[in-house]
Amino acid sequence: MRTTVGIIGAGPAGLLLARLLHGAGIDSVVLESRDRAYVERRQRAGILEQGTVDVLRAAGAGERMDREGLRHDGIELRFARRRHRVDFPALTGGRSVMVYAQTEVCKDLIALQLADGGPLLFETEALAVEGAGGDRPRLRFRHGGAGGSEDVLECDYVAGCDGFRGVARRAVPDGRTFERTYPFGWLGILADAAPSHDELVYARHDRGFALLSMRSPSVSRLYLQVPADTDAGDWSDEEIWDELERRFETDDDWTLRRGHITQKSVTPMRSHVHEPMRHGRLFLAGDAAHIVPPTGAKGLNLAVGDVVTLARALVHRVATGSEELLDAYSATCLRRVWQAERFSYDLTTLLHRAPGATPFDDRLQVARLDRIASSRAAETDLAEAYTGFPIG
Numbered sequence: 062m063r064t065t066v067g068i069i070g071a072g073p074a075g076l077l078l079a080r081l082l083h084g085a086g087i088d089s090v091v092l093e094s095r096d097r098a099y100v101e102r103r104q105r106a107g108i109l110e111q112g113t114v115d116v117l118r119a120a121g122a123g124e125r126m127d128r129e130g131l132r133h134d135g136i137e138l139r140f141a142r143r144r145h146r147v148d149f150p151a152l153t154g155g156r157s158v159m160v161y162a163q164t165e166v167c168k169d170l171i172a173l174q175l176a177d178g179g180p181l182l183f184e185t186e187a188l189a190v191e192g193a194g195g196d197r198p199r200l201r202f203r204h205g206g207a208g209g210s211e212d213v214l215e216c217d218y219v220a221g222c223d224g225f226r227g228v229a230r231r232a233v234p235d236g237r238t239f240e241r242t243y244p245f246g247w248l249g250i251l252a253d254a255a256p257s258h259d260e261l262v263y264a265r266h267d268r269g270f271a272l273l274s275m276r277s278p279s280v281s282r283l284y285l286q287v288p289a290d291t292d293a294g295d296w297s298d299e300e301i302w303d304e305l306e307r308r309f310e311t312d313d314d315w316t317l318r319r320g321h322i323t324q325k326s327v328t329p330m331r332s333h334v335h336e337p338m339r340h341g342r343l344f345l346a347g348d349a350a351h352i353v354p355p356t357g358a359k360g361l362n363l364a365v366g367d368v369v370t371l372a373r374a375l376v377h378r379v380a381t382g383s384e385e386l387l388d389a390y391s392a393t394c395l396r397r398v399w400q401a402e403r404f405s406y407d408l409t410t411l412l413h414r415a416p417g418a419t420p421f422d423d424r425l426q427v428a429r430l431d432r433i434a435s436s437r438a439a440e441t442d443l444a445e446a447y448t449g450f451p452i453g
């Protein structure tokens with residue numbers, strides 16, 4: 062088998078890259094280790110920055126998103142029983158975000174890719190990237206599970222879009238990793254309950270952080286800060302709702318709507334960047350190169366920024382023969398990645414209560430939130446970062 066760009070992974074990064082290349086007339090093959098149903102059901106991100114929304118529309122994947130997604134013009138910060146709304150369009154010259162689940166983004170991109178006959182092979186696991194430093198990289202892969210057959214895909218370029226636990230990163234020698242793990246995680250639930258607020262609510266409480274989000278007008282997504290080693294099964298549904306109620310408490314008559322919990326899981330919190338994001342003809346994109354704690358809703362949006370930059374560079378290479386943009390790929394992406402890392406870290410430490418935090422730390426957090434609520438400059442900084450850093 063031969064292709065111009067071999068793509069490992071059918072997450073948002075790999076699927077979107079395939080679409081962008083297809084639109085530019087460049088052929089690619091996507092290898093995905095899991096089956097289609099698994100990829101389409103994997104619950105993860107749900108907040109699309111303005112730039113991501115624009116990219117998906119331009120790639121022809123915006124129709125259902127525009128119909129079913131929920132445009133959000135702000136978020137609420139909740140602390141010391143008070144509520145403060147951050148108005149994105151007023152602070153950023155009209156920018157907003159879209160609530161549209163990652164599962165739906167993937168479904169839309171998969172449907173488009175298959176409709177165009179684009180090679181997208183499920184249950185096909187990349188085992189290794191070979192020869193990335195030369196001019197004929199190869200992807201060794203196995204089709205059909207553990208006992209399946211092995212084959213090789215010869216490529217001009219390889220895009221490692223295989224997430225945090227994939228194989229591509231291992232093929233980048235002499236890389237450097239920058240990492241921080243946090244002593245807490247998020248217990249996340251999906252519930253059949255209409256959202257209790259029409260925008261996301263980020264709550265800082267002495268008992269820990271809580272986030273109110275949503276997937277649709279009838280499905281709520283809620284999170285509680287919990288110790289890192291928590292087992293989701295240790296929390297009964299009633300305990301979860303009671304704790305959410307405590308952390309969202311206000312001095313007005315706001316109430317939390319409860320409903321049947323359909324999914325429960327714990328997400329660890331980690332910051333991780335691998336540099337460089339390129340080795341020869343292998344390019345890392347998305348979670349394969351970097352992870353952010355989910356607080357700033359940046360993971361999916363960073364993946365989109367990477368593949369837009371990569372597609373642009375590959376199109377430039379094919380059209381002009383120049384490697385200039387490919388050579389700049391890693392540095393271009395890392396500038397944006399580190400801004401997202403900084404923002405995600407700031408927001409995480411602003412809102413979560415670290416084990417061993419003192420009353421002094423608590424007062425500082427509230428003072429930092431007060432500053433955002435009372436200074437247009439501080440609030441604008443938050444709104445600009447939340448709605449997204451420019452791509453490229």
Ligand SMILES: Cc1cc2nc3c(=O)[nH]c(=O)nc-3n(C[C@H](O)[C@H](O)[C@H](O)COP(=O)(O)OP(=O)(O)OC[C@H]3O[C@@H](n4cnc5c(N)ncnc54)[C@H](O)[C@@H]3O)c2cc1C
Nearest residue numbers: 070072073074094105106187223224347348358359360361
């Ligand atoms: C539990 C969880 C919750 C999250 N919540 C949020 C959130 O609320 N907000 C937010 O912004 N971000 C969130 N994220 C992060 C966000 O989902 C990721 O940043 C995003 O999925 C990155 O997309 P990606 O395509 O780079 O990687 P992925 O989505 O991880 O896709 C990688 C794909 O590669 C496939 N793959 C892996 N290895 C191989 C192989 N060897 N061969 C072939 N295929 C392979 C995987 O099966 C997968 O389909 C969350 C992540 C997790 C894990």
